[in-house]
Amino acid sequence: MNSKKSGRRRFLKEGAALAGLALGATRMASGETPDSEAGKASPKDLHAYGERSRFETSARLGNNNRWGSNPKSGVPFVYGPLTPLQDSIGIITPAPLHYIVSPPGNEPPDIDPQKHRLLIHGMVERPLIFTLDELKRLPSVSRIHFLQCRGNGDPSRPERKMPNSTVQLTHGLTSCSEWTGVLMSLLLKEAGVKKGASWIVAEGAEQSMHFKSIPLEKAMDDVLVAYGQNGEAVRPEQGYPLKLLVPGWQGINNVKWLRRIKVVDQPYMGRRESTQYPEMRPDGKSRWFQVEFGPFSVITRPSGGQRLPSRGFYEITGLAWSGGGAIRRVEVSTDGGKTWKDAELQQAGHRKAHTRFGLAWNWNGEEVLLQSRSTDEKGEVQPTVAELARFLSVPAEWFKAPGGIVGNFNVIQTWKISPDGSVQNALFS
Amino acid sequence: MNSKKSGRRRFLKEGAALAGLALGATRMASGETPDSEAGKASPKDLHAYGERSRFETSARLGNNNRWGSNPKSGVPFVYGPLTPLQDSIGIITPAPLHYIVSPPGNEPPDIDPQKHRLLIHGMVERPLIFTLDELKRLPSVSRIHFLQCRGNGDPSRPERKMPNSTVQLTHGLTSCSEWTGVLMSLLLKEAGVKKGASWIVAEGAEQSMHFKSIPLEKAMDDVLVAYGQNGEAVRPEQGYPLKLLVPGWQGINNVKWLRRIKVVDQPYMGRRESTQYPEMRPDGKSRWFQVEFGPFSVITRPSGGQRLPSRGFYEITGLAWSGGGAIRRVEVSTDGGKTWKDAELQQAGHRKAHTRFGLAWNWNGEEVLLQSRSTDEKGEVQPTVAELARFLSVPAEWFKAPGGIVGNFNVIQTWKISPDGSVQNALFS
Numbered sequence: 001m002n003s004k005k006s007g008r009r010r011f012l013k014e015g016a017a018l019a020g021l022a023l024g025a026t027r028m029a030s031g032e033t034p035d036s037e038a039g040k041a042s043p044k045d046l047h048a049y050g051e052r053s054r055f056e057t058s059a060r061l062g063n064n065n066r067w068g069s070n071p072k073s074g075v076p077f078v079y080g081p082l083t084p085l086q087d088s089i090g091i092i093t094p095a096p097l098h099y100i101v102s103p104p105g106n107e108p109p110d111i112d113p114q115k116h117r118l119l120i121h122g123m124v125e126r127p128l129i130f131t132l133d134e135l136k137r138l139p140s141v142s143r144i145h146f147l148q149c150r151g152n153g154d155p156s157r158p159e160r161k162m163p164n165s166t167v168q169l170t171h172g173l174t175s176c177s178e179w180t181g182v183l184m185s186l187l188l189k190e191a192g193v194k195k196g197a198s199w200i201v202a203e204g205a206e207q208s209m210h211f212k213s214i215p216l217e218k219a220m221d222d223v224l225v226a227y228g229q230n231g232e233a234v235r236p237e238q239g240y241p242l243k244l245l246v247p248g249w250q251g252i253n254n255v256k257w258l259r260r261i262k263v264v265d266q267p268y269m270g271r272r273e274s275t276q277y278p279e280m281r282p283d284g285k286s287r288w289f290q291v292e293f294g295p296f297s298v299i300t301r302p303s304g305g306q307r308l309p310s311r312g313f314y315e316i317t318g319l320a321w322s323g324g325g326a327i328r329r330v331e332v333s334t335d336g337g338k339t340w341k342d343a344e345l346q347q348a349g350h351r352k353a354h355t356r357f358g359l360a361w362n363w364n365g366e367e368v369l370l371q372s373r374s375t376d377e378k379g380e381v382q383p384t385v386a387e388l389a390r391f392l393s394v395p396a397e398w399f400k401a402p403g404g405i406v407g408n409f410n411v412i413q414t415w416k417i418s419p420d421g422s423v424q425n426a427l428f429s
Numbered sequence: 430m431n432s433k434k435s436g437r438r439r440f441l442k443e444g445a446a447l448a449g450l451a452l453g454a455t456r457m458a459s460g461e462t463p464d465s466e467a468g469k470a471s472p473k474d475l476h477a478y479g480e481r482s483r484f485e486t487s488a489r490l491g492n493n494n495r496w497g498s499n500p501k502s503g504v505p506f507v508y509g510p511l512t513p514l515q516d517s518i519g520i521i522t523p524a525p526l527h528y529i530v531s532p533p534g535n536e537p538p539d540i541d542p543q544k545h546r547l548l549i550h551g552m553v554e555r556p557l558i559f560t561l562d563e564l565k566r567l568p569s570v571s572r573i574h575f576l577q578c579r580g581n582g583d584p585s586r587p588e589r590k591m592p593n594s595t596v597q598l599t600h601g602l603t604s605c606s607e608w609t610g611v612l613m614s615l616l617l618k619e620a621g622v623k624k625g626a627s628w629i630v631a632e633g634a635e636q637s638m639h640f641k642s643i644p645l646e647k648a649m650d651d652v653l654v655a656y657g658q659n660g661e662a663v664r665p666e667q668g669y670p671l672k673l674l675v676p677g678w679q680g681i682n683n684v685k686w687l688r689r690i691k692v693v694d695q696p697y698m699g700r701r702e703s704t705q706y707p708e709m710r711p712d713g714k715s716r717w718f719q720v721e722f723g724p725f726s727v728i729t730r731p732s733g734g735q736r737l738p739s740r741g742f743y744e745i746t747g748l749a750w751s752g753g754g755a756i757r758r759v760e761v762s763t764d765g766g767k768t769w770k771d772a773e774l775q776q777a778g779h780r781k782a783h784t785r786f787g788l789a790w791n792w793n794g795e796e797v798l799l800q801s802r803s804t805d806e807k808g809e810v811q812p813t814v815a816e817l818a819r820f821l822s823v824p825a826e827w828f829k830a831p832g833g834i835v836g837n838f839n840v841i842q843t844w845k846i847s848p849d850g851s852v853q854n855a856l857f858s
Contacts, residue, residue: 045488046666047489047509047510047529048488048489048490048510049488049489049525049526050489050524050525050526050527050664050665050666051525051665052524052661052662052664052665053540053542053662053664053665053669053670054539055540055541055542055543055670056661056662058661059474059477059478060476060477060478060479061477081476081477087661088660089569089571089609089656089657089660089661089662090571090607090608090609090657090659090660091571091607091660092521092607092659092660093660094524094659094660094661095479095481095523096478096479096480097478097479097660097661098479100476110483111482111484112484113482113484114484133738136730137742137743137744138742138744139744139773139787139789140518140744140746140787141775142518142519142520142775142776142785143776144776178519178520178521179519180518180519227518228518228519230519230521230523230659231517231518231519231520231521231522231523231526232481232485232487232516232518232523232526233481233482233485233518235479235480235481235482236479236480236481236482237475237479240482241482241484301565309562313566313567314566315566315567315568315569317569344568346570346571347571347572347573356571358568358569360568
């Protein structure tokens, strides 16, 4: 009855193509009981679906140009809403607080999952269309991965340099979730990739139909077609009901509201990937498809805008993550980078995921320059501003110019603690 | 400046006792910016704090006697609300769907975290009181653990035996979260446990002031004082703002709304632990403080109440967990236990946590008896009803009698798939 031997290679019968789906069109209905209607009728039934305490007010901050302005704020938000990393606990970002970057036309469409389809076509032997229920019949994987916007930590952003910036403003474009779905490699094997194919193009169902080219090699590695986020359906702002997850790569690759995968033999130059995403530099040179993040880290507590009430013991804690794989080491400096101590890593080993670090510390009441520095499994080390400038062969001053550099801004963050206990952003200190 | 060498043993200065807290009374304020007020003002600002899609209706089911009746349901709920395991994805249970067991008087109190205190006293050198902010200054740990009510899977419950029961009704009293907090061992070392102490008594702040005795050996092992659940504050129904987490042990040990830890030299016989929780058997014998769960598992998809729309490929998937540590193996049978195949484990290695398993399978349209069987790191194997009866030296029939046995109900679950694709509960098939 069980076909495990062949199960890992082909799950669909021959001919499971557009004209005749092998998986069946009928929904595998969830168990319904007399009471389940009650849960649907009242969205405020806290027995059916709970809420956080009324005393908890942690919130995303900011919005993008399309979604209105910030009349109360002097901060010129370009990105957002941003995740409140200063309140982060552990490594999972609660779904309601996951950062959002949605350029014009990318507002969440109101998709009925029963009507949504995923098409896989192009240079394949067997074009396929899947319903959600059909995808959920296939072997699933669950993995903890961060998502990050390419702009996170950009030193040329005004809010990145302001002394009163919080870690939400400086680094709030990263979040981490348990993602569940089907490996893209499995779907591509089912469809049968033709010889000569070298890229896939993924397209979303939103008004602007954002699409992104991704090398076939990456697609066959660890890319997921995800329907689950932290144990429930992917949230609307993240791509409900289907999201492409491209672990460790710039956020723009993670196509939301995924409806189509076309297998092709060259990258399609999408509007956003051709005009906004090449690594354009002030000297006119640019790099294309530079998409894997290096090692990042930032101290979330104490961090900008917080205040230490007294001398004495504190745990210095924060997050580290890298597109290159697992975080192997995080060092913390309390003297602006002169000396370093190894922090303890928590729940380490998840690849391309937030990793929590902590270091026991006693504050003696003097001025302190707090820094963290991560190393990933490839041995890559998080750079200073000066080191990143040298690596890119540009003057460090360029980082300070608005729009000066577009790239991988994993530079070491500095928080200054003053004798009064106040904590300030000191990136260029 | 850094005192890591001594940091692991003592974090508070000498004399950090009731009369003079060393940690300082002032709150370490979160970063406030002009915009954060906006998030507080409007609870429906989906940029500040998002919601799931309106098409998602997965809900907890049932309630306990205290919280009203189930007029629409013929099911006599004793426990609940129950987690909808049939919709579970990955290993994390979303906080809004975590099961709740709250006997009369245990409704969530409306606690202001700024006013909440944790007292540690009794047989200690230095009694201590902590605010939430003070606890958050101490070294934290984040760990993924399940929580389970002792009654989960109880074969004597009516809904456990009904053919039309779902996995939510049969096993919905288990949930799994990333918990963050301070190790109890650290707090007890700070307080200095006196010679002769052998138990702690943990007390909650709810109206009924539930308390529970826990052996000091367990308290010094992996018990957490948790303030975080899945990356945000512990939910009100789970103990906001502080919860005792006793990994792998019966749910009643995990005292909610934790306000007091008393170190003592014998167990206090609390009302619930002395009258409800001894392992009372029909022959009049009983066992006390039998609290660590054995290996469990259950198939969540396909499961009771669902329907397979056609023959063909399905992933059989489910959850396994054990109080004895990590899950090492899960086997799946499609012939009622005659033959077994090893399932693939996902995100294995988390101790005392849900572990997702999956097995590729082709359904040929005939009647099937689906079962799963887990083995934990101690080598303990999940038993059949007959095996558990033999182990307990009682007739298997006792499991069928209402209130027949009180214990550890980790018996193998059977789902029957009929040729029409319907899936039914078949525990005693």
